[in-house]
Amino acid sequence: MADQATAYAFLAGGLLCFILFSWYPAVRSVIIAFQKYTPGSDPQWVGTANFTRVFQDPEFAAAWRNTLTFTVLALAIGFAVPFVMALVLNELRHAKAFFRVVVYLPVMIPPVVSALLWKWFYDPGAGLANEVLRFLHLPTSNWTNGADTALLSLVIVATWANMGGTVLIYLAALQGIPGELYEAAELDGASLWQRVRHVTVPQTRFIILMLMLLQIVATMQVFTEPFVITGGGPENSTVTVLYLIYKYAFLYNDFGGASALSVLLLLVLSAFSALYLRLTRTD
Numbered sequence: 001m002a003d004q005a006t007a008y009a010f011l012a013g014g015l016l017c018f019i020l021f022s023w024y025p026a027v028r029s030v031i032i033a034f035q036k037y038t039p040g041s042d043p044q045w046v047g048t049a050n051f052t053r054v055f056q057d058p059e060f061a062a063a064w065r066n067t068l069t070f071t072v073l074a075l076a077i078g079f080a081v082p083f084v085m086a087l088v089l090n091e092l093r094h095a096k097a098f099f100r101v102v103v104y105l106p107v108m109i110p111p112v113v114s115a116l117l118w119k120w121f122y123d124p125g126a127g128l129a130n131e132v133l134r135f136l137h138l139p140t141s142n143w144t145n146g147a148d149t150a151l152l153s154l155v156i157v158a159t160w161a162n163m164g165g166t167v168l169i170y171l172a173a174l175q176g177i178p179g180e181l182y183e184a185a186e187l188d189g190a191s192l193w194q195r196v197r198h199v200t201v202p203q204t205r206f207i208i209l210m211l212m213l214l215q216i217v218a219t220m221q222v223f224t225e226p227f228v229i230t231g232g233g234p235e236n237s238t239v240t241v242l243y244l245i246y247k248y249a250f251l252y253n254d255f256g257g258a259s260a261l262s263v264l265l266l267l268v269l270s271a272f273s274a275l276y277l278r279l280t281r282t283d
Contacts, residue, residue, distance in 0.1 A: 026266075033259035050260035054248075060261075062236045063244040067220055070151055070158075070240065074219040078159035078166075079212060085163070086170030087196065100171070104164035111161065115228035118157045119144070122229070144230050147237040154225040154238060162218070166211055173207045174200065213276045217269050241265050 033050055035043040054060055089099055106114065121128045122143035130140040144150045177200065185195045201208070223242040226232055232239040232247070239247075241261060249258035 029259045029262050031259075032255055033263045035256055037255045037259075038253055039255070046256065050256040051264075054257050054260045054264075057257075059236060059239055059244055059247075063239045063241045066151060066236075066238060067222070067240045067242075070155060070222055071216055071219045073152060073155040074158060075212065075215065077155055078163060078219075079215060081159060082163040082166040083170055083208070086167050086174055087200070089167065089171055090174045100168065103167050106161050107164035109161070111224045112228055114161045115157065115224055118160075118225075119229045122153055144238075145234060147235045150230055150234060150238050154222070154229065157225050157229065158219070158222060166215075169207065169211065170204070173204045177203045209279065210276065213272055213279070217272050217276075220265070220269060 032043070034045060034047060036046045036049075037043040085103060089096060089103070092099065109117075122145075124130060124140070124142050124145050127143070129143060133140050142149055143153045181199045181203070182195060185199055190198065221242050222240050223246065226238040226240055226243050227246065230238040232243055242265070245258045245261045245265070248254045248261060
């Protein structure tokens with residue numbers, strides 16, 4: 001009985017922290033979404049007025065468009081690049097451990113530090129990116145200062161900063177593929193592309209699907225890169241939903257509107273989370 005009491009005591013502490021720092025803020029945010037709420041004043045129930053006001057905000061459509069575009073670009077770039085890098089690392093015969101550390105190193109850098117590093121890298125004047133282009137006698141770019149290139153530039157930052165974990169997961173999946181399958185494919189005269197297409201991809205399709213869903217959920221919550229590097233500009237071209245939530249709460253002092261946006265984002269992400277749980281469910 002004493003052992004059980006101790007176990008329940010430790011469990012109660014964990015549950016209390018989870019309730020205080022996870023569930024309570026989430027429930028409180030849903031409640032505030034239906035209130036007119038500013039710090040220091042009594043909240044007033046306004047029904048769906050916050051949602052109506054948010055829908056009428058011109059930045060609302062821009063934020064969702066930018067977020068969805070960012071997600072699509074992140075899937076096109078940040079989903080393919082880690083898979084290719086995992087294939088390359090899997091074929092290495094020497095210094096494999098060293099290159100694993102190199103690939104994973106950006107994940108260990110604090111996100112704000114990483115964003116500040118890339119902000120200097122993208123500087124249109126003395127930034128390293130344009131200096132390299134000048135050295136190669138190639139045309140320079142505005143990078144994050146151009147409305148047509150800013151979002152793509154942020155996708156590259158997010159891909160570099162977060163692909164390390166994805167590469168290692170892919171690498172673990174690749175090393176679990178039986179070598180006999182590749183040997184049989186080689187005996188049949190399959191090329192490298194055919195081996196990847198008919199052996200590697202089918203054997204890792206479940207991992208690919210899971211990581212795709214997780215990446216969608218993660219990229220739709222992008223905040224650090226637009227906040228630190230571009231500030232939502234230029235011309236609102238990098239304002240994302242999460243950044244707009246920040247603006248409503250801490251710039252407009254409108255916590256009701258911020259909570260309404262949070263609820264909308266929660267509903268969208270819940271759909272992908274439900275799909276992820278459905279696909280990973282075991283009998």
